[in-house]
Amino acid sequence: GAVVSQHPSRVICKSGTSVKIECRSLDFQATTMFWYRQFPKKSLMLMATSNEGSKATYEQGVEKDKFLINHASLTLSTLTVTSAHPEDSSFYICSALRVGRTEAFFGQGTRLTVV
Amino acid sequence: TQLLEQSPQFLSIQEGENLTVYCNSSSVFSSLQWYRQEPGEGPVLLVTVVTGGEVKKLKRLTFQFGDARKDSSLHITAAQPGDTGLYLCAAPRRGSARQLTFGSGTQLTVLP
Numbered sequence: 065g066a067v068v069s070q071h072p073s074r075v076i077c078k079s080g081t082s083v084k085i086e087c088r089s090l091d092f093q094a095t096t097m098f099w100y101r102q103f104p105k106k107s108l109m110l111m112a113t114s115n116e117g118s119k120a121t122y123e124q125g126v127e128k129d130k131f132l133i134n135h136a137s138l139t140l141s142t143l144t145v146t147s148a149h150p151e152d153s154s155f156y157i158c159s160a161l162r163v164g165r166t167e168a169f170f171g172q173g174t175r176l177t178v179v
Numbered sequence: 180t181q182l183l184e185q186s187p188q189f190l191s192i193q194e195g196e197n198l199t200v201y202c203n204s205s206s207v208f209s210s211l212q213w214y215r216q217e218p219g220e221g222p223v224l225l226v227t228v229v230t231g232g233e234v235k236k237l238k239r240l241t242f243q244f245g246d247a248r249k250d251s252s253l254h255i256t257a258a259q260p261g262d263t264g265l266y267l268c269a270a271p272r273r274g275s276a277r278q279l280t281f282g283s284g285t286q287l288t289v290l291p
Binding site: 096 | 278
């Protein structure tokens with residue numbers, strides 16, 4: 065089956081620093097990847113759609129300068145949380161859409177804690 | 180705005196009991212997916228239903244898509260502790276089939 069790997073799985077950073085989260089499709093090419101945020105015991109909220117070779121599309125209310133997304137290759141998208149604050153602490157999940165398919169595969173998520 | 184309302188929000192049952200989780204909307208969907216998510220992990224796709232009235236079975240799990248393709252249900256027979264998790268329904272967003280709208284989620288706990 066298709067595998068999507070997120071790294072790191074957990075990260076703790078100091079307030080004011082930046083953190084980069086990687087999302088890789090290991091055995092397929094993904095022209096589109098999605099980034100979600102999830103609060104404890106809540107559903108997934110789409111933050112942005114990442115398209116390979118072009119600018120990401122952000123959902124309303126998501127600050128594009130704070131959540132930088134880069135999708136430089138067909139197997140890698142990165143989310144950088146810039147100048148992190150404690151309120152950015154959350155579970156971030158990516159998913160990748162296989163070329164020519166409608167089914168998206170999810171990474172295992174990244175638990176970000178800003179102290 | 181497409182909203183997927185799930186009920187119940189929380190469910191705690193004893194091993195061996197049956198349960199049903201509902202996913203309702205006022206919108207019509209071309210398809211609908213069910214996921215299960217365990218703590219600290221990403222969601223895992225259980226099933227995709229595409230035809231109104233469709234019923235799909237996955238071992239002890241039975242999924243049904245409403246005739247009007249506005250709602251869906253997930254029935255679990257003889258629940259086991261391993262079924263514990265957050266169950267999410269999701270459907271393609273109107274105007275962008277690649278993006279998913281997720282339901283509000285049902286947190287299921289099966290006690291041994």
